Amino acid sequence: MKESIKNPQIIMEERKAVKLFLWSFYIVYFSFDILTYILKMDKIGSPEDGLGFWIHALLIVILSIAIWTMKMGNPYLVKYIYIYSFLLIDFINTLIIYLGNTKQYTSGHIVEVLFILFSPIFVSKRYFWTVNLGMAGKYIVLGLILHDFQVLITIIVYTILSGIAYVVLIRFYSYINSLTSVHDELRKKEKLAVIGQMAAAIGHEIRNPLSSLKGFTQLQQERYPNTNDFYPIMIQEIDRINSIVNDLMYIGKPRSIKLEKANIEEIIAYTLSIIQQQAEIQGITVETIMAGPLPPIDCDSKQLKQVFLNLIKNAIEAMPDGGSIKVNVKVVEKQKMYISIQDEGCGIKDENILNLGEPFFTTKEDGTGLGLMVTNQIVKEHLGELNIQSEPERGTSVEVILPIIHR
Ligand code: ADP
Ligand code: MG
Numbered sequence: 001m002k003e004s005i006k007n008p009q010i011i012m013e014e015r016k017a018v019k020l021f022l023w024s025f026y027i028v029y030f031s032f033d034i035l036t037y038i039l040k041m042d043k044i045g046s047p048e049d050g051l052g053f054w055i056h057a058l059l060i061v062i063l064s065i066a067i068w069t070m071k072m073g074n075p076y077l078v079k080y081i082y083i084y085s086f087l088l089i090d091f092i093n094t095l096i097i098y099l100g101n102t103k104q105y106t107s108g109h110i111v112e113v114l115f116i117l118f119s120p121i122f123v124s125k126r127y128f129w130t131v132n133l134g135m136a137g138k139y140i141v142l143g144l145i146l147h148d149f150q151v152l153i154t155i156i157v158y159t160i161l162s163g164i165a166y167v168v169l170i171r172f173y174s175y176i177n178s179l180t181s182v183h184d185e186l187r188k189k190e191k192l193a194v195i196g197q198m199a200a201a202i203g204h205e206i207r208n209p210l211s212s213l214k215g216f217t218q219l220q221q222e223r224y225p226n227t228n229d230f231y232p233i234m235i236q237e238i239d240r241i242n243s244i245v246n247d248l249m250y251i252g253k254p255r256s257i258k259l260e261k262a263n264i265e266e267i268i269a270y271t272l273s274i275i276q277q278q279a280e281i282q283g284i285t286v287e288t289i290m291a292g293p294l295p296p297i298d299c300d301s302k303q304l305k306q307v308f309l310n311l312i313k314n315a316i317e318a319m320p321d322g323g324s325i326k327v328n329v330k331v332v333e334k335q336k337m338y339i340s341i342q343d344e345g346c347g348i349k350d351e352n353i354l355n356l357g358e359p360f361f362t363t364k365e366d367g368t369g370l371g372l373m374v375t376n377q378i379v380k381e382h383l384g385e386l387n388i389q390s391e392p393e394r395g396t397s398v399e400v401i402l403p404i405i406h407r
Helices: 008-039 053-071 075-098 110-122 125-146 151-223 230-248 264-281 301-317 371-381
Strands: 260-262 284-290 297-299 323-332 336-342 385-391 395-403
Touching: 008 053, 008 075, 008 110, 053 075, 075 110, 075 125, 110 125, 110 151, 125 151, 151 230, 230 371, 260 264, 260 301, 264 284, 264 301, 264 323, 264 336, 297 301, 297 395, 301 323, 301 336, 301 371, 301 395, 371 385
Parallel strands: 284 323
Antiparallel strands: 260 297, 323 336, 336 395, 385 395
């Protein structure tokens, strides 16, 4: 929760909790003392004993320190000031009263119950353990010094109370965590929507001039077939810009898909034919294993070609020194098409796994970090699933699972 500490709203919450705690602390403490004194239930704890009125004076001093600390913008310290000074004062006070005489030690104080029951409201595990272990520790030490084993009863009662407090604390934690994750999700979506709108607008503007540029380059090439070898490269690069622009337009804004029955074998064969040359140059072999006759599936074949193109391209790019790629296709659970693409490449480091599919996340020098995002979206639109398993230095396996009949 370190980061959220700076959030003004969270600081406000802490202030509220501190105020509530302070009021309860002083009301409970003073009324308990006054009541004990009036009723004379017990001479012990009355002002004549131990530190006597000094305790009350100290409590007022601590209150001023607490208020000052809050004013200085450190409300987080107040609860610690209280628990530590309380433990210290109570410890000294008890020793003064009981050490060296035969008075029967009565352990336990109403304010300690207050400390324990209030420990979850600050939603801090460290504070919770400070209070509960501090309290138990104090009684263990006092019990040993005063040779009094009745403290055990107090410790047991406090442990039960701490258990209850712990359950409340854990509930607070999980509630806050789910709130935070919903909030993060929302923020991510908003950010994507903004980037998406921008990307779509810019992409749209770039595509038109790009297509006329390509048209004229092709025209030039036809006109002067023998003059220049650069035309194919120019056209290829224009195509590359075009595909990046297309990917950009995908951010946060899925395109509608046109479902038709299509053959997965054909889609994969087409993809491989495009990528074959690059694979050969890098000394990569691609092996395809299709299990039996495969039924046609409901899909947008153009989009699925994009999916496999992106995935196989990633596999090739992960193996600069060659290797083999296995493409496996089979029907699972009778109604799902399972396609896995396995490479023997560099793999993905654990710390990067969570970033896969984030727009612009790339570890490549000339990568765009859009491939997996687009792939993910297309698979999602097909109501499918994308799973990535990877072992650094061993290789990566990407599974695409698509429903055969789209509902
Ligand atoms: P790009 O290929 O432009 O980097 P992608 O979205 O396709 O963008 O991939 C994002 C990142 O995921 C890559 O930069 C790479 O680090 C990692 N990655 C994806 N597929 C593989 C793979 N098969 N092997 C190793 N790393 C991969
Ligand atoms: Mg890629």
